[in-house]
Structures are given as C-alpha cells and as structure tokens.
Amino acid sequence: xxxxxxxxxxxxxxxxxxxxxxxxxxxxxxxxxxxxxxxxxxxxxxxxxxxxxxxxxxxxxxxxxxxxxxxxxxxxxxxxxxxxxxxxxxxxxxxxxxxxxxxxxxxxxxxxxxxxxxxxxxxxxxxxxxxxxxxxxxxxxxxxxxxxxxxxxxxxxxxxxx
Numbered sequence: 001x002x003x004x005x006x007x008x009x010x011x012x013x014x015x016x017x018x019x020x021x022x023x024x025x026x027x028x029x030x031x032x033x034x035x036x037x038x039x040x041x042x043x044x045x046x047x048x049x050x051x052x053x054x055x056x057x058x059x060x061x062x063x064x065x066x067x068x069x070x071x072x073x074x075x076x077x078x079x080x081x082x083x084x085x086x087x088x089x090x091x092x093x094x095x096x097x098x099x100x101x102x103x104x105x106x107x108x109x110x111x112x113x114x115x116x117x118x119x120x121x122x123x124x125x126x127x128x129x130x131x132x133x134x135x136x137x138x139x140x141x142x143x144x145x146x147x148x149x150x151x152x153x154x155x156x157x158x159x160x161x162x
Contacts, residue, residue, distance in 0.1 A: 021137050022082035022094055029101075030075040036123040038109075043116070056111070061064045071104070087141065094138035098131045105131065 041044060053060045055068075070135040078097055085093060109120045 018137055018141050019083050019090065022090070022134060023079050024074050024133045025130050025137065026078040026082055028081065029127060029134075030072065032123065032126055032130070033072060033075060036127075039119070075101075091138045091141045094134055098138070100135040102128055102131050 041050075049055070050060075055064060058064050074097065078094070081093060082090060106126050109124055113119055
C-alpha cells in the first residue's frame with residue numbers, strides 16, 4: 001500500500017482568464033435563456049396560441065420574430081466578443097449589455113400567474129445571477145501595472161528612431 005503526500009493529491013487550480021469567465025457566463029446564460037423558452041412551450045395553451053399566430057399577446061410578425069431573434073443573438077455574440085475584443089472595450093461592452101439584460105430578464109415574468117412563480121422565479125433568478133457574475137467579472141477586470149521609467153527598466157524600451 002502506498003501513501004501519497006498532500007502535494008501529490010492537490011488538483012491543479014490554474015487561473016482562468018476574465019475573457020474565458022465572461023464567455024462561459026454568456027454561454028450559460030444563452031443556453032438557459034433558450035431552454036426557458038423551450039420549456040415554456042409545454043405550458044398549457046401556448047402551442048394553441050402559436051397556432052393561432054400569437055406569442056404571449058402579440059401577433060406573430062416579422063418584426064416580433066426579429067426582436068425575439070435579437071434577444072437571443074446578443075448573448076450569442078457576447079460569447080465571441082468576450083473572447084476577442086480588446087480589454088477596455090470588452091469590459092465596457094460586458095458592463096453595458098449585462099446591465100441592460102437584467103431588467104429585460106425581469107420583465108419576462110410580467111403577466112404570469114402565481115402558479116408559474118417557481119418556474120419563472122428559478123429561471124429568472126439564475127439568469128440574473130449569471131448576469132451579476134458578468135458584471136462583477138467585468139468590473140473587477142485586473143489592471144496591469146505600468147512600467148515606470150527608471151534605470152532598471154530603461155533597457156526594456158526601444159528607441160523608435162532607429
């Protein structure tokens with residue numbers, strides 16, 4: 001029987017970049033958002049309304065479908081933008097979009113009966129938690145220290161006049 005030391009049993013806990021955290025949060029948000037809409041179709045009467053050309057109380061139209069597509073496309077695009085935008089723009093974009101999606105998520109519960117409160121409460125609660133994670137991660141984006149000009153760092157600069 002062999003005994004392993006504590007150091008051998010420790011799992012690797014490599015740091016995860018802010019970009020990856022944001023992309024993961026937006027991916028989770030997007031999947032949840034889509035699944036909530038999918039599970040909503042199982043609510044009695046919803047399919048009948050869709051067959052009659054109604055979504056909630058709105059007539060199905062190209063404008064409505066475009067707005068619905070945009071509401072799902074924005075989080076999908078945020079996954080890609082979170083991994084590719086420069087840090088400063090990335091931070092600002094995530095702060096703005098997440099802040100706008102919190103009230104948008106909350107509005108999804110308006111007009112629903114209390115019978116459905118657990119479904120909408122859980123789904124909107126998790127959506128808001130994911131968006132709060134995005135806000136916190138973007139807000140706390142680590143800063144890099146500026147290299148001060150002193151004799152020890154002079155060799156790090158290059159003369160552009162060469």
